[in-house]
Amino acid sequence: MDKLTEYPQLIKRILTEYIELCNRRHNQEIETFLIVDELKSHYIWMNLGWQNGERIMGMTVYVRLQNGKFWIEEDWTENGIATDLVRAGVDQEDIVLAFHEPKMRQYTDFAVVH
Known part of the structure; x- marks a missing residue:
């Protein structure tokens, strides 16, 4: 597996599948989307919107690629x-x-990395 090309594609595919599932839900007031910084290899699954009169803004998943490893x-x-x-x-x-x-x-x- 060529980590430099396959790892970014893999994490984008996995997170995109989750986001597509979330966006099928009934609550249209919360937007679920993927933020990607390909230059620095950051992948963030975000939720943004309103629910029961309260602001929803949160990160569900944040993964970085660094030194050939997925940092969750x-x-x-x-x-x-x-x-x-x-x-x-x-x-x-x-x-x-x-x-x-x-x-x-x-x-x-x-992995054990400090």
């Missing part, structure tokens, strides 16, 4: 984006659960 900075999905990446053939050593404190990463099945 934020992940509020049920099964985790890391699970989707592994199913797609990404080695667990190429996935950093960056939302975990560095000293706690050793207790996960994924």
Whole structure:
């Protein structure tokens, strides 16, 4: 797998599939979209809108590609984006659960990077 070309395409595909599912829901007042900075390899799934008179603005997933690894900075999905990446053939050593404190990463099945 050529990480430089395939990893960006893979994360965009996975997040786009989630966003398309979210946008099929009944609540049209909340927009779900993907923010991509291809130059710096940042991928953010955002939600924006109104619900019951309250402003909704939040990041569901934030993934960065850095040094040939997926750095999952934020992940509020049920099964985790890391699970989707592994199913797609990404080695667990190429996935950093960056939302975990560095000293706690050793207790996960994924890369330990400080």
